[in-house]
Amino acid sequence: MQPRKRPNVSKERRENRNASAGATHFGPEFDAEGLALVAARFRALADPSRLRILSHLLTREMSVQQLVDATGLTQTATSRQLAVLRAERVVERRVDGRNAFYRVVDSTIADLCRVVCGSLQRRLTNDLRLVTRPGSRRVPS
Numbered sequence: 001m002q003p004r005k006r007p008n009v010s011k012e013r014r015e016n017r018n019a020s021a022g023a024t025h026f027g028p029e030f031d032a033e034g035l036a037l038v039a040a041r042f043r044a045l046a047d048p049s050r051l052r053i054l055s056h057l058l059t060r061e062m063s064v065q066q067l068v069d070a071t072g073l074t075q076t077a078t079s080r081q082l083a084v085l086r087a088e089r090v091v092e093r094r095v096d097g098r099n100a101f102y103r104v105v106d107s108t109i110a111d112l113c114r115v116v117c118g119s120l121q122r123r124l125t126n127d128l129r130l131v132t133r134p135g136s137r138r139v140p141s
Helices: 011-019 032-045 048-057 064-071 075-087 108-132
Strands: 091-096 099-104
Touching: 032 048, 032 075, 048 064, 048 075, 048 099, 048 108, 064 075, 064 099, 075 091, 075 099
Parallel strands: none
Antiparallel strands: 091 099
16 A cells, blocks of 8 residues: 655745644634633523513514513513623513613624524434435434
8 A cells, every 4th residue: 555645735825724724614713712702602692581582672673561471581581681682682672661672783693593494493403314315214313
């Protein structure tokens, strides 16, 4: 067996590859503090109750009471989850008399939800196809 030959990569390409080694694949290069901010944003979205609230707020501005009625969460739980989303600047609050109204202010949230939900739906559809295929013994991962 012959040893594997190393691909012919120019010195310039190797230098460019090494220079970009610290960059993330999903955006600009972040230092540890920047990555901590990204992680905090994902944590804010990593709760089913907050996602339920966001799914309603992505359609229109709503009061806390409207969100309570729409989600089935208690007023306390709804307010607590809204505070987390507000701290991460995902939603914004507008006070009108005794009512607080919330709306999504980060337009990328809708895009992110579509990407994640679409990916999950494709995976589940594919897994279902594998399970229901006659004679299939494969277990979806």
